[in-house]
Amino acid sequence: MFIDQVHICVKSGDGGAGCMSFRREAYVPKGGPDGGDGGKGGDVVLEANKQLSSLVDYRFKHHFKAQRGRHGKGSRMHGATGEDVVIKVPLGTTVRYYDEETRQAGKLIVDLTYDGQRHVVAQGGVGGLGNTHFVTSTRRAPAFAELGEPTESFWLELEMKLMADAALVGLPSVGKSSLIARISAARPKIADYPFTTLVPNLGMVRSGDLSFVVADVPGLIEGAAEGKGLGHQFLRHIERSALILHVLDASGGFEDRDIIEDYQTINRELELYDAELAQRPRIIVVNKIDAPGAAERLEAITEYLTAEALAAVGGNEFSNDYQKPPIFAVSAVTGEGIPQMVAATAKRVHELRTEAEYLAETSRAEKSAFDKIWQHKSKKEVEEFTVQNLGGGVFKVSGKLVERMVIQTEWDNEEAVDHLQRRLDKLGVEKALAKAGARSGDEIRITNRAFAFESLYCESSPDPEEEENENE
Template identity: 45%
Template structure:
């Protein structure tokens, strides 16, 4: 049964925005009290947040599909719909978020660091919010925008100051167990360690973390053994510790050859590991043959420039010197790190000639394709079963300059125009003389429902005028001379 997962593909879907409401206030003796439809609620976001209590991506391995809640639709009497709740997904410290092509989207390091993996759709406006001087009583509302759907890859890279590397059964797990309070599984056969172990070491006033990276064998950087799965866990470390087994029972191996093999795998893997400081730990010197072999190879290792420590995890010898030496290297590495600067707000104003959309002729589909955040969102918000809503969309596109741009691009009456991507586009035959759905709504900005009210309004005004004339005549007749 899988207990540790450090790479998963996650399918996230944000909540959809709620639809706006088209409603007219109705009250006794007020047949047309004005529009009072409320706005739809916003869809919930999907947010990744670093949680120190989470150490694996196992939960997302079993349940890779996650969705936030939708926003509620608006209602009459100016009641706005409730916003959808954000879906917060805890991830381990050191999680890298990538797209399916391997491009890094976010590197989540530090408790509470967040990344919005999918944004919720905005709610549609109700007809109360759409009312204007030209359109006093809109008979439509905007639809909610669908939430974003994303496929992201989560990859865990252990956040540790020190990484222990070496052949299986070199004693890395035993060493981390005596240097820290970690309790890894320990046995005398290869690949006992199947997951990276992490421990905390205190040396004087310095506290640092140490990780045991399992599974490095020849060819690990090309996928052999378990090494490729765990090499990523040493990328963030400040110092590499080669743990060499001086009491190996295999006749075709020796500590120096083991060191050369691991160094070659680190070089092939890349990631800047070849530039990290290194020290060598000769382990198992409590065994007589181990001490003899350590005495033989130590001069050669020191000639190569390595700082060498002889230790025994079983007898617990040489551990204090090793822990303080590591603390010194970690302290120097931390001092070299650039200090975190205050957050700078960068303002990038749009260019004066940025229209917010582009128009290109698609020869394969024989349409003029309009792309842009605003026109594509407006199309998604339009109820095409409502003629007045279609006219409002035409109004918005015309004000944005889409009609003029189509004329400049060479579009003629009857040409196909597609707004949106190839997979999800609205296609229509374009008429350059169309005035915001004039064939359906009349002159732009007019509301046909007012036509039925104009005779009644005119009769009321004439009645008031007659009443005023009658009152004036009575006053003239009875006023004193």
């Protein structure tokens, strides 16, 4: 079965807790703090792998959990980092957030397009620091350590779009499957009724030194772009192909169809689905050239396409071969015209690939520069926080780092809470609270914790004695 969309639930590893411990040695009565740090939790990583051709592995396996970071230990022993979970996916997999309840896919996270490309979809939790970090000139024996950062699980939608170089596109029964069977080792079902092909087939085609992957997708019909027939869900596979092999039936089919109308129908559907698709490089393959009446239909469509191409260049003749419409008359049954069509396709795919590689190189360089800027920005964003006056002497502080600090604090430990307050002050939280109008004794909320505000910057009733001290 061809699986091209799955939902998986991922959870990175929690961070390990830092350790609170003091050195104990024979003959050393009072050893210093020696609690090691907790290890970082494992990441959940998606990795593109060219060996895979579908998402079938994730049809029944939905849950992926990375290992937690180990806790720190005495003697400055740091906890081990949790192992990552690496989820291998085929090339051409796009990854989005997914809301399990509403069954809606959300923001695009990444598009995995080249072999070995990796993306961390869930970062492991940060390990807590051991008590050795909290020694100051006045606090020689810190009796607290940080907790590890917990992580949460969430759902992702993985969607695979075929990465074929060329896609055989056309109405039902024009002979797309017959063609792929003729030019590659693929053996799809072929029959004289529409919608024989229900899932895409891929084939590898060789032509001299060049080779390319071709896709045979279910036939498109009028209204496909709006979801008619089977075509719609497969239109997205065409999106990935650099070249469209537009297949036309020169036999007229059972209904003696007009070949020019057929051509226009497909173009219209592509255009409606995505205007860019209509502009995609293409080769016209006029199939069933062995059938009676085929010669006239070939002539009609050639005339039509030539006029169209001339109009595009705005002249009466072509100044080079590239301006001519690429039309190939073939028969999947007799093999007539097939070698020429394959050679032209291979050549065009090769040209497009070279172009795309050049563009990918430049844009990858651009992208990594962009990533750096973004990383820098996100570090700043982590440190940012906001203060909200909820009224009635209650203030809420929100922000990534601030919240993480609170979560990693062991609240039963007075010294740890003390330390947290000092860190919040350092970040500027106290100042910001005072500025927002908080007074000593007011309630401060950060994530799920509430505590009383005590400030050096703003006293509810200034103590004269203290002021005197400050003036000294």
